[in-house]
Amino acid sequence: MNASVFSNTVNKSTVNFVENEKRSGDSGTNSNRNREESQSVQYGGHQIGKGVNESNSKKDMYNSDTHEGKDNTLRNSNTTKVIYSVDILIKELKKIHDNLYKKRENDTCKIRPASCVIIGIAKSGTQELLNFLSIHPNVVQKHNLPNPNLFDKNSYLDRRKEKMPCTYSDQIGIVKTDYFFFREEMPDKFYKFNKKLKMILLVREPVERLISAYSFTYLQKKQHKLVFNYRLEDVPEIDSVFVDQQNGRVKTNQFDLTHSVYDLAMERYLKYFSRDQILVIESSEFRKDPAAVLQRVEQFLGLKHVIKDDYFAYNKNKHFHCLKTLQGMVCYGSDRGRAKLKDITPETRRTLHAYFKPHNERFFELIGKRFNWTGL
Template identity: 30%
Template sequence: MCILKSGKMTGNLDSHNTSTNWLPDTSIKYASMSKVTDWWQGYLKYQVPKSVRRKMLIFLFIVAICCITLIYSCFNCYVICSGTCNVLSIKPDLMTQNAQNITRLSSSHLKTSQRLPSCIIIGVRKAGTRALLQYLDLHPSIVASAKEQHFFNTDRYKLGLEYYRKEMPPSLEDQITLEKTPAYFSDLMTPERIYRMNSSIKLLIIVREPVTRLISDYTQLKFVKGQRNKEIEEFEDLVLDENGEVNTGYRPVQRSMYYHYFVNWLEFFRLDQIHITNGDALITNPYPELYNIETFLGIPHKFSQQMFYFNASKGFFCMSKESLETPCLSDTKGRPHPKVDPEVLEKLYDFFRPRNKLFFIQAKQTFDWP
């Protein structure tokens, strides 16, 4: 019921005998408020036309959508907000910026936490694991541990997974946490331990031609002993026993017998969980190998052929200076190998050739090795 008073006239709007024609033109027409509309009309005594209300609602809806989109874009480092988000000024282009810096800036605006790795580079030693890690660490979808953890192959495993998790770098929920420890590949207990942590984890293995890897392993050991003022025997004396046969008791020789260790990993993981990278190809042309890894991990393809150039002094490819701040590996990488007796080399090739074929059968892929 609504009673209108204007001047000396008083009327009942709900009366059937009362006409609204007697209302003056200057009077405000009051409307009765139903239970459905009074929650939003409040004390507003005059009725807004439906066409106006509809336009207001559409306008408010559009404003709300724009605000949500703007907020999302500003917090997403892969979307550039011109003018509004100049404080970020981030472009997801590996050719112009270090993608790792993009990840760090993104982490400052989005929630990060330390997570167990969802991908591990498990080996092989002296096959290019460090180069592979540094390349992948440039990808905005990957955050890599800076050091080798040696968690699954040492007594650190007794410290528990919580200790291991806290050793990992902070990452976003949609990023891959990556760890590298080449010694995992040849350790007998590591496959089962990693499986218990995450049975669906993805594993990366990088291999080189076994004899070349063997020589590189020897070169590394010789360098380390030289730093400690210790001498090491000649390569030929270590890789051959007293009978002139290949010394299978020498650890660098064992590490090049890939089939012997790969079978242990296949006991716990499907082959489609393991990606084998050609370490020799990573040296001569890294882009195709990195492209295949991006596909394997299911992440966007950010690398391009133009990002790499060949460093003649080091003997391998480096990232262009426009792509990142530290474009090449350290000086400890790419050391010259010692000259080896050709007869010893041929004997090593003959030794590894049938063993390589066993590895090819296991991996269901082949490599162009002598």
């Protein structure tokens, strides 16, 4: 098969969770789910609202996990509950947001131009950043906007503004687009749309981002068996996708590979916008300490500090942070934070790092800071 088909801590004391390998019988589990989901969910000692009854959803997974660490809200518990459901997570984040927001008298929610855009990059934590940032009462999120014409002045005025988030006068609308950072026309579109636009860019060590992107592609094939009329066993090994196995050269035209080359896109943006209009975040920083990064975002956007460590708990098994509850945590789907399904050989890794090194060095010069991307 042609490989080109694929171009395209709670506070500082972390709570550790180890999944209990013993599972209840189906009947008992379903009964417990219905009881548990009807209970109120609490955050940082504050009751936000009722849990969501979605016991029949295949996305929801309830695990009784062993609590090994110590935490003020959980120290009297021997076990803690972990809920894996992106739907429940989003709903509970919204409850916190709504509980914190105090609407001004006589203020109305209107469709307004977005004040900030998360411009990428895919597989760097953009979705988590957008969702966790939505805790803030003065932030309203809007998910993927795949159509770049939404940022044309004429298109925007021509009723396309309905795609933007509805905000009150004291709120900021934020949208996320994983691939706009690399589209050559976007800096010009953004500039004409709003010269004062603020942008957030999440980046990840280029080779690790490649592996993550390809693992996601592989997972999709594994889950759906047949995608675009080819079989899972036809999926080529990752080494042959990005490096020619005959001559050892990097296949520079591969879609995902070009999305790990950051300097060329950054140069285009800096022709239109000042450096202080683009907040650059390294994905490992966000993964290790989301509250600290979100506080940087609050400062960047001129918002009061609201988001604190108390909102998050670290899931040791999945290696990502979740929304903290008194009973445990609410996390993304159980497939989030998966182990690498596809990896590369040491030789391919060295080849790719050698290719990305000059691009990384130029990117560091452009943003005025360095990241530990040695990778070897």
